[in-house]
Amino acid sequence: MTTYGWIGLGNMGGPMTANLVAAGHTVRGFDLDAGAAAEAAARGVDIVGSIAETVAGADVVFTMLPKGEHVRAVYGGEDGIWATADTRALLVDSSTVDIETSQHCHDTSAARGFRFVDAPVSGGVSGAETATLAFMVGGSPEASEEAVGHIEPMAGRTIVAGGETTGIAAKICNNMMLFINLMAASEGSQLADRLGLDPQVFWEIASVSSGHSWAQQTWYPMPGIVDSAASNRNYDATFRADLARKDVTLALDAGVLTGVSLEAARLAQRQFDRLIDEGLADKDCSLIVKYASPDGGAPGWTGAGSASAERTLSAAEMKEVR
Numbered sequence: 001m002t003t004y005g006w007i008g009l010g011n012m013g014g015p016m017t018a019n020l021v022a023a024g025h026t027v028r029g030f031d032l033d034a035g036a037a038a039e040a041a042a043r044g045v046d047i048v049g050s051i052a053e054t055v056a057g058a059d060v061v062f063t064m065l066p067k068g069e070h071v072r073a074v075y076g077g078e079d080g081i082w083a084t085a086d087t088r089a090l091l092v093d094s095s096t097v098d099i100e101t102s103q104h105c106h107d108t109s110a111a112r113g114f115r116f117v118d119a120p121v122s123g124g125v126s127g128a129e130t131a132t133l134a135f136m137v138g139g140s141p142e143a144s145e146e147a148v149g150h151i152e153p154m155a156g157r158t159i160v161a162g163g164e165t166t167g168i169a170a171k172i173c174n175n176m177m178l179f180i181n182l183m184a185a186s187e188g189s190q191l192a193d194r195l196g197l198d199p200q201v202f203w204e205i206a207s208v209s210s211g212h213s214w215a216q217q218t219w220y221p222m223p224g225i226v227d228s229a230a231s232n233r234n235y236d237a238t239f240r241a242d243l244a245r246k247d248v249t250l251a252l253d254a255g256v257l258t259g260v261s262l263e264a265a266r267l268a269q270r271q272f273d274r275l276i277d278e279g280l281a282d283k284d285c286s287l288i289v290k291y292a293s294p295d296g297g298a299p300g301w302t303g304a305g306s307a308s309a310e311r312t313l314s315a316a317e318m319k320e321v322r
């Protein structure tokens with residue numbers, strides 16, 4: 001059995017560590033947020049009070065943090081991972097960060113005698129819960145192979161993308177495609193609705209037609225169609241709008257560096273900016289459906305600009321109505 005040290009027990013880190021515990025491993029976890037820590041404790045994670053305690057005796061240390069700045073702080077702080085962990089531990093960052101931060105983690109880890117891999121994930125909270133995440137791994141062949149074994153209890157597929165930062169490069173491209181597809185699912189769902197189509201029937205048609213996508217399958221922004229969609233729960237985040245904006249901006253920055261034109265990604269960024277400007281940064285990114293709706297509301301949304309009471313029915317109620 002493996003001893004995991006885990007920093008960042010939020011929407012993703014919570015269910016990921018629960019799967020490690022379920023597979024019989026020991027997980028020591030740390031999060032600044034008491035609520036996140038308490039939820040992880042309820043699912044079998046040993047909660048400790050510092051990074052040093054998290055990494056003590058760990059075979060492998062995972063970070064699952066919001067942004068590059070958090071990863072740099074947790075690794076490089078005075079009492080951070082590099083200062084307190086044993087070089088015996090393999091270091092794995094599964095956060096979605098910029099390529100520069102990931103390269104910094106590779107370089108500094110190597111300079112301090114650690115093995116490090118970037119191993120971001122795709123599959124959302126639902127994939128984290130069901131241990132079906134796709135992991136994309138970047139690093140030396142030896143460290144990557146070692147990481148694959150530790151990742152296995154949380155993953156549906158693990159693909160070694162190549163050398164340092166290739167996992168994060170793949171993740172940035174993938175998520176740009178996801179958020180463009182989310183715009184398509186948002187606009188398609190609203191147009192179908194206004195054209196009088198039954199939402200369930202249209203979703204089934206799109207599912208077997210060329211409008212099909214992961215966003216359409218998993219985050220469809222109409223209540224009562226897909227259980228994993230935030231539209232069933234008043235857009236409580238499975239993927240926060242500010243994190244979606246971060247990811248699409250990472251792609252746009254990479255586009256500037258490489259000279260690739262990313263007009264659709266720019267549109268997605270603008271939609272997330274609008275949510276953030278409205279004070280909705282911590283709501284689910286699929287709330288961009290508001291901007292497709294003719295009345296500025298969103299199906300299943302009770303917040304400002306919500307259209308009408310019948311749009312707030314629960315998933316079960318919606319099914320009954322039909």
Ligand SMILES: NC(=O)c1ccc[n+]([C@@H]2O[C@H](COP(=O)([O-])OP(=O)(O)OC[C@H]3O[C@@H](n4cnc5c(N)ncnc54)[C@H](O)[C@@H]3O)[C@@H](O)[C@H]2O)c1
Pocket residue numbers: 007008009010011012013030031032033036064065066067070073074094095096097121122123124125238239240243247
């Ligand atoms: N939510 C998704 O669907 C999804 C899917 C794939 C990848 N990701 C990526 O995974 C990462 C985590 O996403 P999430 O949705 O779990 O975010 P989240 O905000 O729900 O969780 C992050 C956690 O990190 C904690 N944290 C922040 N700074 C810390 C510090 N210094 N020390 C200890 N804990 C700290 C926060 O308190 C929070 O609980 C992000 O990079 C995100 O882009 C998210």
